[in-house]
Amino acid sequence: MFLVDQYLSSGDDSGGERGLLHTWKGYSCSVTPERLLLPRPVLQVSLGTRHGVLLVEGGQVYSFGELPWKQSQVPEPEKPTLESALSGQRVVAVAAGSFHSGAVTEDGGLHMWGDNGSGQCGLSGLSTVPNPTPVAVVDSDTSPPQSVPVLELACGEQHTLALSAQREVWAWGSGCQLGLNVTVFPVWKPQKVEHLAGRYVLQVACGASHSLALVRCLGPQDTHRPPVDKCRQCNQLLYTMTDKEDHVIISDGHYCPLGVELTEDEVPDKEESALTNGALPVSDSDPSTQLKGGAALGVKSSPYPDEQAVKDYLKKLSEVEQYSDSCVFMSNSALFLLQPSAGGLASSTHGSTLNSLVASCASAVGERVASTYEALSLKKMMNFYLPSGAARPGGPAGLTGVVGDNNAERVRQEDSMQAKKSSSTGDIREEEAEGLRRRLSLPGLLSQVSPRLLRKAGRPRMRAVALTPLGGAVPEAQEVFPTLQTEVWSWGHCEHGQLGHGDSLARLQPQCIKSLNKKEVVRVAAGAHHSLALTAQSQVFSWGSNSCGQLGHMDSPSTVPRLAKMSEGIRVWDVSAGERHTLLLADGDCIQPIIYYSGQQVKEGAEESHSGTQQPVLLPFCMNLRYVSNVFAGGQRCVALSDRNVMGFIASLHELASAERKFYCKLCNIKTQILRPLLELALGLLQTLAGRFSLLCHLTGQHAASLTANLRRGRDVKSLLILDHAGIFLDSYHEYCSNVGNFQVMGGFQTLTKPSLDFFGKSPELLQKLSECSEENPTMADLLVALFYLPTRHLHEYGRLLLKLATCFEVCSSDYQRLQDSCSKFEALALLLKRKRKDADYTFHFWKSFPGKMTDSLRKPHRRLICESSNKALTLQNAGRFSVNWFILFNDALVHAQFSTHHVFPLATLWVEPIPEENNGLYGLKVITPEETFTLLASSPMEKAKWLRSINQAVDQALSGAGQDTAAVSSGSGQKLEPPISRTASYTFYKDGRLKEATYEGRWLAGKPNGRGVLKWPDGRIYTGTFKNGLEDGFGEFVAPIKTLNKNDHYQGHWKDGKMHGLGTYRYASGEVYDGSFQDSMRHGHGILRSGKLNTSSPSVFIGQWLQDKKTGYGVFDDITKGEKYMGMWQDHLRQGTGVVVTQFGLYYEGAFKDNKMMGTGILLSEDDTTYEGEFSDDWTLNGKGVLTMANGDYLEGSFSGEWGSGLKVAGSYFKPHLFDTDKDKTRPVKLGRMCVCAEDKWRAVFEECWSQLGCEVPGQGDNWKAWENIAVALTTSRRHIEDSPEMLSRSHSRTLESLEVIPQHVGLINMERYHTIRLYLLKACDTPLHPLGRLVETLVAVYRMTYVGVGANRRLLPQAVNEIKSYLNRIFQIVRFLFPDLPEEGGLIPEPTTSLQDKKEPGSTDASLESPKPGRVVSSSALLLPVLLPRLYPPLFTLYALDKEREDDVYWECVLRLNKQPDLALLAFLGVQQKFWPVSISDSMPALGEKQPVLSSTKDACFASAVETLQQISTTFTPSDKLQVIQLTFEEITQEVQSLLKQDFLWSMDDLFPVFLYVVLRARIRNLGSEVSLIEDLMDPCVQHGEHGIMFTTLKACYYQIQHEKIT
Secondary structure (H helix, E strand, O other): OOOOOOOOOOOOOOOOOOOEEEEEEOOOOOOOOEEEOOOOOEEEEEEOOOEEEEEEOOOEEEEEEOOOOOOOOOOOOOOOEEOHHHOOOOEEEEEEOOOEEEEEEOOOOEEEEEEOOOOOOOOOOOOEEEEEEEEOOEEOOOOOOEEOOEEEEEEOOOEEEEEEOOOOEEEEEOOHHHOOOOOOOOEEEEEEOHHHOOOEEEEEEEOOOEEEEEEEOOOHHHOOOOOOOEOOOOOOEOOEEEEOOOEEEEEOOOOOOOOOOOOOOOOOOHHHHHHHOOOOOOOOOOHHHOOOOOOOOOOOOOOOOOHHHHHHHHHHHHHHOOOOOOEEEEEOOEEEEEEOOOOOOOOOOOOOHHHHHHHHHHHHHOHHHHOHHHHOOOHHHHHHHOOOOOOOOOOOOOOOOOOOOOHHHHHHHHHOOOOOOOHHHHHHHHHHHHHHHHHHOHHHHHOOOOHHHHHHHHOOOOOOOOOOOHHHHOOOHHHHOOOOOEEEEEEEOOOOOOOOOOOOOOEEEEEEOHHHOOOOEEEEEEOOOEEEEEEOOOOEEEEEOOOOOOOOOOOOOOOOOEEOOOOOOOEEEEEEEOOOEEEEEEEOOOOOOEEEEEEOOOOOOOOOOOOOOOOOEEOHHHHHHOEEEEEEEEOOEEEEEEEOOHHHHHHHHHHHHHHHHHHHHHHHHHHHHHHHHHHHOOOHHHHHHHHHHHHHHHHHHHHHHHHHHHHHOOOOOOOOHHHHOHHHHHHHHHHHHHHHHHHHHOOHHHHHHHHHHHHHOOOHHHHHHHHOOOOOOOOHHHHHHHHHHHHHHHHHHHHHHHHHHHOOOOOOOHHHHHHHHHHHHHHHHHHHHHHHHHHHHHHHHHHHHOOHHHHHHHOOOOOOEEEEOOOOOEEEOOOOOOOOOEEEEEOOEEEEEOOOOEEEEEHHHOEEEEEOOOOOOOEEEEEEOOOOEEEEEEOOHHHHHHHHHHHHHHHHHHHHOOOOOOOOOOHHHOOOOOOOOEEEEEEEOOOOOOOOOOEEEEEEEOOEEEEEEEEEOOOOOEEEEEEEOOEEEEEEEEEEEEOOOOEEEEEEEEEEOOEEEEEEEEEOOOOOEEEEEEEOOEEEEEEEEEEOOOOOOOOEEEEEEEEOOEEEEEEEEEEOOOOEEEEEEEEOOEEEEEEEEEEOOOOEEEEEEEOOEEEEEEEEEOOOOOEEEEEEEEOOEEEEEEEEEOOOOOEEEEEEEEEOOOOOEEEEEEEOOOOOOOOOOOOOOOOOOOOOOOHHHOOHHHHHHHHHHOOOOEOOEOOHHHHHHHHHHHHHHHHHHHHOOHHHOOHHHHHHHHHHOOOOOOOOOOOHHHHHHHHHHHHHHOOOOOOHHHHHHHHHHHHHHHHHOHHHOOHHHHHHHHHHHHHHHHHHHHHHHHHOOOOOOOOOEOOOOHHHHHHHHOOOOOOOOOOOOOOOOEOOHHHHHHHHHHHHHHHHHHHHHHHHOHHHHHHHHHHHHHHOOOOHHHHHHHHOOOHHHOOOEEEOOOHHHOOEEEOOOOOOOOOOHHHHHHHHHHHHOOOHHHHHHHHHHHHHHHHHHHHHHHOOOOOOOHHHHHHHHHHHHHHHOOOOHHHHHHHHHHHOOHHHOOOHHHHHHHHHHHHHHHHHHOOOO
């Protein structure tokens, strides 16, 4: 309960406007209420037997009446006294029991005082508690125990209940009305009522010896509560599962021995006991259906029940036990019985626990349940226990509907059963479904059964309508709006039937009062021995003791809830109960509330008199009390709280609430009296309409309940839901009205006429009364139309009442603004709906006059007519003389109807433009649709303008999605609504051609797909990407299913004019993947094709040039299965021309190929250098003249035939050339590389692609500026493409892109500074594949690796690999010079800046640029481009060097290891280093001390250490220039060390230097020094060869050879 203290009392300090308190006893005419004066408005009153407590604004509490527990007797018992012990606490709720009281503070704390004889104050050891004392409510289940904040309190005679903020109930005191399973009373410490744990309790109430709780029905929002699966008291399982041989029985018949005191007549009936024993209860009337353990049903050969038997059995169940809700699943191998408790006894179990149970159950039953649905048609059964239609597929297990138990659904449950027999069967089923739902929380249960089965079961009765309850429609409405799906639970003593279960047996645990389910109880109240429930429909149910007529009716028995007898039109909205009387606060005919009294008459003097009322009596004085907001009763007393009507505000609030309650009752009447009978004759559209009506009705009910609550507590504008959630109301009305319109357009009201006449024909008064129709003798259809449009009238009512409320505020206040805004929203909606009703009317009459055959296909529920050309106002240009052309414009399509055919053009893809009149004097409109374009002629300029405007408007609305709100713009304003020429829409093509029956969804421009979109063909092909002018163009994805393989082809890449064009990746269904260039949907240009995974039959990779889908040109083919790699020319998929093959066994072939075979002259080398040079006829097959040279130089010359390696036939001569001259070089090396493809001819396609990207058809011919433009375009488009999916972009990458968008100055004189700018630009450009140069480098790196990695790592390929790199450099340099035309050609000079002339004179001051020793003076491709290329190509290249130099490096390394065993001085001496260069001492490891250690004879690895370390870095660099730089630094280090030794400048001579450098090289221990040396030699910049670097390099090379030939003496 939340209290609000923003009050409107306009500065009146007496507080005499609000919360005025009046008290009286009895109901005789002479009674006049007396007013208790208090300093502040009273917020809440609670009355005990002889005392009461009051809560006033500000949170103070007063007591009045007899207070025997106070130490000092109060002088005037009737005068309220302040409970000072609570001062400083802000109390928000109070409660009084018979002789004790309690208060709840703002922070959820609890204070109790009064009589404590039975522990009802929760304080042990005291029989009375004189003053409010804090009581702790502690949850000991949590660790550590936490204190529980309390929301509200209810006090009985000997017990107290508290409702916690978690919506759980806590109890203390004495008696079974606590609902706790304890045997010892009193209970001093508040304990949780476990039985209601997991449920959401809304309110609690206490009678003298019984308790009531109002609980929200279990809905989807409660599934998060943990399931309870054991009884908290006796710790047994609540659900048991017995597995017989052929069926499983699940029972929730657990019966807690601590739970219920059994009296004589309360022996569990036989069904209950039968159940618990695990057998299936069957009524004994029909012994043939008796079922024992696994026996058969009936006498049949099959051991399993058949369908008929199950039906009979179920029928019997439904007749015998209305409350026993059983659900049985049968399969050919399992009978799966879910049996909730039979009889009302132990029905108190927890729904959610079943979920966990069923999970275990499913595992127990195993696969048997899964096959259930084949064996037995579940239709009948499911419809017994499920609201039919609730089992709709969807939701977690296809069963969302069942839980969200509310009105919309309630209509559906009772009505969508096509039980035409009578409503009563529906009600029985409803009871069953309800019980089952409540206790089983069914969805969880059924979710374990196969969803297929549920769908099958749910299908037969399902219509296309899914009535989602409000919770589903409006997620946020769930918690804000008060719930109407409630249950009333009761427990405690029941000698007067006050528990409402139809007997007088006490209950130890809460039990649900079944008959109040679905009654929408919103409030409960308890008198001493009777109970009341108030419903949202303003009715009062009462039960219990009726000694003085306090129940408001005289029906018996009074042990079940019955309606109190109120005269027609009286709507009760607050109730309270005293010892033997009841007070009701109600709406009458006027706005001011009226009070009814029923029960004991109190006469002065004679205290105990038993005269009473027959039915509630109106208290005559209530009109003088003004606006009563609450009534309270207790003991014999009555209290009313009222407000004065300041500025009309209170009256307006009352009027709003009263109007809403009245409207809700009205809607409920229509629903039960009109909709339900009509739904028995269900029509598809009526279902939808009824569903919407129910939602609206439900929303109104919730709103009425919240307004009533606001009247009872806050009475302010802040908490009006209609202001905060106006959208929900507006949407509901809008939806509802659309549905009524749809129903009307489809002629629904006409179809309903006959059934309605059959049903109401005898008494149309009922319809007339409900529809408030004032016409004389209206037709049935008109009555129904009036009835269904009735709710929309209520919008004006909202508007009027909100405006009335607004006038109570200052115009500038925010409240005024909110009310005013909401008011105008409702008024605007009312106008809109009125217009929609008119549209529906117009359309309906049009259909009536329209020729019948077309109506069926064109008449759609949401379709509304805008205008039509039956008056010949519009004709088709060039139409035949006798042709009929009729144009009808709907809100979603333009229909062109001819004599017997018609064509529908959806508006979303319709463009219309006026044809200027001056040329031909015709008033024409051009209409463009995706597949047709035609011209319409109007009869006059007026007509032309009208149609143009109407079509444009309709198109605009169809696009904005407000398809139905055809707001006609007044022609006077002359504004033209032009719908956008570019738009998003979906369309299915129908004409023959490539797109026949394909559906396109995406952007359009003037009748053609343009922009992003998706195109789907019926055969499963799908294109997703960009379009241009109706064709695929730009980047897109394409999927095409290949039926034979049952897989898809998948292409992702660029398109042009509907064909694949440009770069892309095509994954074939066969598993092949092509990645490369396309042209006209064919592979064309450079591409890579991978076939198969490594483990499939023939994995292989081809990378190279394609021409019109065929491999043609240079390419590398890696056949992984054979372990061969071919590098050479192709034609039409065949190896043709020169090429090289290497195998994994080290064979090497170079030569001619023809028709995919080695054919012609070639050279073949094996691993051991055996060589054959000559003719070949097939792969590895020698045929013809040739020379075979052995490894030792002997050779055979002659003609050969046969396959290499399997015995050659030779006819020829054998030579041994070096028999006698041993000193000659042994072998005559064969010259390789003559018969392979020369480097310049390799990868032409790659370079051509780069040139064409720069806009040159032929390399080097084109405009420089155009090239730069193309680069800019390429960068921005790729960047945009990437921005759509930012995950592809790293931060550094995006920075690179940004810097590249600045185009460097590329014309003008080149000086050093510009040279550096160009160098940096190239580095960056080659760093991102989005730049044409970057893409080129990336492709080259890929092809290089493809060629020389794996089988390609063959030492004989080294010269080719080196040449290939050089050729790359030349060709890229050509492109760079094209981009920067002023760059000098290879070897050209860049003029030095004058300042650096001085630098030249000083030797040794070489600029430390990484590129070359003379920075930038000579332009060379290697200086510019090697730093970009080489690091990426280094691994394969260096591997080749290492393989080539393997033998030499081994010799060298052995020597290095041997010599390095010696200490420094010995080695220096051995190498012949002059004594003067020997270091005498070396710096200590701790230079701070500055000490030097002498070099001893044992010292090792200490001399020239820094030079050694420098030289070792040669292995970590890539380019020759970097490696030369390292060598230079090493020399400098040596010189420095020697200079410090000699303490003077000093010039080296080669003789001095060489041994020292040799020492350093040895100590550096570089493993592959030979490879490093060769690499530098091969790729060194030619301009460096003769400079300083050249000499240093020669020195290093000499050292390498020296070490190899070093002999240790």
